Amino acid sequence: MTSTILIHALTTALAIGFAVLVADQWLRRRQPYQLVWALGLVWYGIAAGTELLGAATGWNELLYRAWYLTGAVWVAAWLGLGTIYLLARTRFGFAFAASLLLAGLFTYLTQQRYEYANAGIAPAVYVAVAAVAAVAITVLSWRRSEAWAHVAAGVIVAGTLASGLMMAAVSLPAPGYAIDPATGAPTGELFPGYLRLLTPFFNISGAFALVLGAIYSAYVFMPKRRVIGYSVRADQPLVARIGSILVAPVAIAVNLVASLPEAVVALLRGRLNSRVPATLLIAAGGMVVSVTSGLGRFGETSAHAIGLLVGLLLIFLGFLVSIEVFSDVRLPFTRIVLRRRDRGGQPAG
Secondary structure (H helix, E strand, O other): OOOOHHHHHHHHHHHHHHHHHHHHHHHHHOOOOHHHHHHHHHHHHHHHHHHHHHHHEEEOHHHHHHHHHHHHHHHHHHHHHHHHHHOOOOOHHHHHHHHHHHHHHHHHHHHHHHHOOOOOOOOHHHHHHHHHHHHHHHHHOOOOOOOOOHHHHHHHHHHHHHHHHHHHHHOOOOOOOEEEOOOEEEOOOOOOOOHHHHHHHHHHHHHHHHHHHHHHHHHHHHOOOOOOOOOOOOOOOOOHHHHHHHHHHHHHHHHHHHHHHHHHHHOOOHOOOOHHHHHHHHHHHHHHHHHHHHHHHHOOOOHHHHHHHHHHHHHHHHEEEEEEEEOOOOOOOOOOOEEOOOOOOOOOO
């Protein structure tokens, strides 16, 4: 067994086992973010499984198609959507709306740079979808409505269905798959432009939600030092509220860095909320996956396999650390508790 096959085997097993644990939590608590995360982890497991089979037995067209849909398009989007539902009651909607606009713009610029064949009107369509969704999410966030998360979900679900239909209809040239001859990792070069452009669109918005959403969640739950003050209360004058929303990203970033020493002290004293280290681990894992996947899109696949495993492992450790997500450890889909932890003292989200 080569090291690559072993890495893919470990990634597949971890992703599927992780999905089972999260699905079990959803059955008990019925939180939408748990169901969405479970689906995202299933896609992760399938994608890793296709790479395992491809490396062990050789690639074929079916594996190649399944890898691209689940790994290159769906995983980041669905994991990010889980974080969106977790933060639906916060002001994260403004930031996600901005990320959608950036994803749409980057998708358009990607086509201008690489000129993928058969892109057609896809770049304009993806930009339009991003703009319309961003406006809707901004309006709902302004009204402090949790429905902005449903708008994000609508974009992801519609994109998932559309990509599945496009994949079913596309015809691939022989041999039906493409791999990097140096590393054996699959590449997306056989797919038409309208499918390839879904990758930056879904991955940028999904990775933003997963990584920055986790960092924002850590900021919410850590002891804070407010170097820059801001407020987005609904009772402010209109101009003041708009100004506060624009200042908020800078203020949060500065306050987060300034708060780190106090967070370290709280950690050493055992007083740090479990969601702070948990979400920082999730952010680190999401960053690793995003970077290695991004490098793969530009032809650098040497770190692809290990990046998927290390990123998933960090995300898994983050979930295990969080008392809120796993208040007890039990055999999945049973009432047998293996270990129970005290949940006490969780602040409101």
